[in-house]
Amino acid sequence: MLATGAAGVGLSTLSPAAHAAERPRGSGRTFQHGVASGDPLPRSVVLWTRVTPTAAAAPGSGRGPSVVVEWEVATDRRFRRIVRRGRVRTGPHRDHTVKVDADGLRPDTWYHYRFRLGRRVSPVGRTRTAPPAASTPDRVRLGVVSCANLQAGWFSAYRALAGREDLDAVVHLGDYLYEYGPGEYGYGHDDVDIRPHQPPHETLVLADYRQRHAQYKQDPDLQALHARYPWIVTWDDHEVTNDQWSGGAENHQPGEGDYAARRAQAHRAYDEWMPVRMEGTARLGDGDRLFRRIRFGRLAELSMLDLRTYRSQQVAGALPLPGLDPAVSDPARTITGEEQMAWLKESLADDRAQWKVIGNPVMIAPVDFGAVPRQLIDPVNDVTGLLPADGVAYNVDQWDGYTADRREVLTHIRDRGVSGALFITGDIHSAWAAELPYDAATYPLGDSAGVEFVCSSVTSNNLKDVLGAPPRTASLAVEAAIVANNRHVRFLDFDNHGFCVLDLTPQRAQMDWYVIGDRADRATPVTWSRSLQTRAGSSRITEANGPVQ
């Protein structure tokens, strides 16, 4: 279908999964979870697949033979010029996943890769290495996504991104999958399951998480996007369970076993199933440190945060005024943890790259919900986890609930004269653009530390879904109230699902928001919504003429 946005911007005609990886005959059963790549460095990239050598080797089963899988990297899609190859053993101990750190590659280069198990050959994936660290690229362009609940609908956002030819990588900011069982969290106000989760219950143990990853990896649109571009991922809460913190989670009950054990198993499954370097390597079991940097020459460096593993428990507070709990500003509480905070400050050093892009799972801009109509407060909470009340301004699950850490980051930016701080964020199923004032009360007098662009959800419910209201009706009052109370917020869309494209040049950083139609329609149209940019050195947001082409 051809979708045309309000400004007449059309996307390519795509059928669902039209850009799925080239799939050789006979690869279907053995390589049914597709191929993927991630964490591109100038000379290496992580390659991933999962094999199903026998019918018994089902995900999470712990069964099936140990096998040797071959991998190849070539500069052409027909594999006439193979530049790297190798063999790796996998088996039930790692759920038959394969993860290789293919090195010895050339910087800033497109490659094709594939796997073999005996005579069976995987689909061909395409990936790209990062530019040399000292280079000065003219442009880096990234797809940006978050919050993809399979039960809530089809991944049309992934489909549209897979149809683009102009990206360097895809950034996933968390909630790649959800832990809930069928009927617990789905499509709209009534939680209809467009596609029920497997296993058919909340994920609690390693086998559950492996099966859930396997189910998501069988989605054709997700497979297509994985095969098309390298991904750079971080997790938010649902990769383990809702509102997780270092010692527990809202959605972890006493009868569900030890939380630390549950999290360790969720992290193990993530390490097995995602094309990511944890603890700096593609090896399994050597640690679960996820915060890391991916550099694109001198133009940009992407610092991916983990804001769940080290954080203090969210403030409970007394409803409806949890934000008044002084603990939100207690410097003893943290959202980053001490080590990651020091690392983040290093990421913000001005001698690194021009754009310090922070892959930020939860929003950092302060949000004051003071004048939101009372009847809309609960639905807003339901979508965003924000906890507004009369004149009170805190979402205690994001940086608003850890204001000492936020102050430390922003003060560091100001003290060190850092320019080019750009936070890209997911989590709250809505689209935002905000400047980051040092003092929100007096802004726009005073300066801004940088800019935050927030992408909407791929499918997870937003405000109109929870209200059961038509788009651009009830949400408008909320959006207007928030923008009026927060002069640093330049854009807010509570109603749409979709994805973003972040385009970085030495002159400016531009975010394009794209929205999808009905999530229940696998062929739903995709349209351009809004484009905003921040000029280098300005820390302010301005309108862009239109999306990048």
Add this chain to the structure above:
Amino acid sequence: MTEHPTPFERGLTEVATGRRTLLRAGATGLAFSVAGGGGFVAQSAAAAAARPRTRLRRRRRAYVLVIDGCRPDELDQGLTPRLAALRDGGLAFPRAASLPVMETIPNHVMMMSGVRPDRTGVPANSVYDRAEGDVRTLDRPTDLRGATLLDRLAANGLRTGSVLSKEYLYGIFGTRATYRWEPQPTLPVTEHAPDAFTVQAAIDMVDTFDPHLVFVNLGDIDRFGHSDLTGPLGLKALRRTALADTDLLVGRFVDHLRRTGRWDRSMLLVLADHSMDWSTPDRVVSLARPFAADPLLAGQVQIADNGGADLLYWTGDPARRAEAVARMQAVASTVPGVLATYATTEPSLRLGPEAGDVIAYCQAGWRFSDPTLLANPIPGNHGHPATEPIPFFVTGGHPSLPRGTVSSRRARTVDVAPTVGEFLGLRAPSGGYDGRSRLRRR
């Protein structure tokens, strides 16, 4: 005359001794002086003679405009349309930075010399002069070691001119330029000439002598920023007025270059020497008092206050210097408002011995006031890391110059000399530059 005369007093002396020629220039009758050939010029000429001849580009003209104290974000606030247009039409460096100490004199010296303070002897505006036993401004020609573009170009037969709005800049560059404008009339307290006079002087300098390089400092934005009491509130009323006024004057200068046919042969390099930060009267740091309370440091430390940075000098037993450096850092780091301290021997700082033993930076929104809390009453300050970002762009009509380009590279004030040097075809100095030409994109 005193033992250490002011620039004005030195000027009078030059006139009296006949070493200075006053020229009537342009309709305004501004006074310029002509270099009599200092020792450094002769030295540069001798050095040049010993090396292969440079292929100088004599038809080209280079103009370096320093918008003193301007912040890069101020060019996008609608107040400076001419500067913004010049930036957007040229080669811009949004990551550009001032270098330690982020003060006027050292950064102007780095611009013209292309080397860091450990090679020029000029690390800050204010230092403690151990020989004289006093804290003083580095405004004497003898304070600046080595050659600068102003004298190296002159030694190679090209004309250079300096139009510097601040008396201490006029002082430290001495007679290095072939033609020099003595800032006048200067305002009391600020000791700078308003931009309206400075730009007129630059235009007259161009018309009268047509130097191959003109080095211009426009001081209004800095001076009004220093004194802007609305700065800490974010309003910056005086500052905003100055930005708009200076923008008009820069436009006037550029229009004049175009009108007189020079633009197509010219490179215009526009930058600031540092940016600006504001503090309220309650956010003031004084290290003198905690040092006086320390048994080791009491009476043994001299402080040169540079607004956002204090330079600390151990004056006690040299054998205890290492111990004292550690103690100064330890004590200073406990004082509210202090961001960080470093031993000046830290290699990346490249400050040299004139900077003393320790440098202390304040946090954004604070200022140093030493030796007393009343010593520094002005709200606008710089010298600390918050004031590193600067505008920096190369524009001009010469066909060799990049147009409409933005670079991710991190230009610095020390890059000015190699950039101008490359444009005019001047070789690097003996020992090479510490900066890099920014005319090459990659």
